[in-house]
Amino acid sequence: MVKYNHVIIEVNNLVKRFKDFAAVDSISFGVEAGEVFAFLGPNGAGKSTTIKMLITLLKPTSGTATIGGYDIVRNPSDVRNVIGYVPQMISVDGTLTATENLMLMARLYDIPVRERAIRVKEMLSFLKLEEHANALVRTFSGGMIRKMEVGQAMVHRPKALLLDEPTTGLDPIARQSVWEHLLDLRNRFGTTIFFSTHNMEEADEVSDRVAIMNRGKIAAIGTAEELKTKAGKQGATLEDAFIFLTGNKLQEAAGNFREIRRTRQNERRLG
């Protein structure tokens, strides 16, 4: 049951091991309802693995997590109904129209017949995509595609939206437009926004709180200002804080061939 009304995501000593390697090494944190929470770290830090556990696709080795009071291991289907997920890779279908893509999600999430069309229409107007309602999504720009993906993850009005690297590969204008919509969602519906990123400025600008993750562990959690103060020098940036707290540069961990290929493909498609 719900322990605290205001905590929407609660993670306790969560561990994920792949053979000998601890991708996620006993992390604990809480995210409050309506918060914009950044999960900041380099590739391979364990951000994606943590998200995969939270969205119930990956079973933790040990530890627990709850979303909206539901346990991710014991009540995965309840968890799925209260979350929306936007993967890093393109998750709209380019060969369907904007309306069809949204309608598909509305139907898979069992939105009642009478409400579906209304929700899809509302979402299109919210995303300012009404004019493109019946255009195939493959004709869209990178920013429009990301907005569509957010829309798909929101048709069932989840309490928490989890996004994996939502703006990787987007140009600055598209990035700004995507964040305007995400923050608007939070303000209108109180949707909690949990996102992973390796972009310091992004974490700094949009989030209420930041968790710095490195090598499977959380190095620090706090507001961007709090973290900067920890770096202990005048005019410190979040990057300084990151280096101070982890002893690492953000760019150091390179990721494997597969990850890089994916990121590049994504950049090209969204570009």
Added chain:
Amino acid sequence: MIRYLSATFKKSYILAEMETRKLLHDPTELISRAVQPILWLGIFGEALSKVRAIPTGGLTYLQFITPGILTQSVVFVAIFYGLYIIMDRDTGILQKLLVTPTPRLALVWGKMISAGLRGLSQALIVFIFALILGIPLVITVWSVAGVIVIVMLGAGFFTGLSMIIASIVKTRERFMGIGQVITLPLFFASNAIYPVSIMPGWLQVVATVNPLSYMVDGLRTLMLPGVAGGGVGFDILVLAVVTLLISMLSAWFYPKVVM
């Protein structure tokens, strides 16, 4: 259990409908797929019918192979259907679907149904072309209904098989390689273009366990006048059972998480 089944049926239908919409947005594939069966019937069939070396039990050779060519064109569409899983996996579509409350069996059935519908479009082309060539076929409500059932089940079986292969090999290159390797043996080790009776003993065994043979047998009995095959009911039963089994196996192999 009942709730699970009704959710599975409902979601399968939704996914199949979306696949069909994709096809309608860009129907060029349907047209290009029509070329192969037309070549087989129009060239291979016409040429071999002059030879008269294959015992066809009182049928013309063109009549004999029409159900075989229909089966082949349906199976060749289905056997590459696993490619869609690999494509969805390489993008984020599969991940997004896995997070929705959709049973995995529905993800499999959705693809099976949509492959079946593509198979039906192939059947229509083969029927039309056969009539143009003047090949006498039986066309009644019952025969057409039977053809629809067999095409849907057969397409479903080979789609399931294809999805299992795709789930195991994971990359497009490996999948295409395996697909190429198994299609022709499947076709030749069946009764599609010659009767089982002229095969060597070991191949007869293979042909008897090859679900493709049951498709051909059922279609031949339904489509051609005066053919008594192994019994359409038996063919449909065999296909229904193997298709159901492979769909469950395919759901079990279906990617659980994409890293």
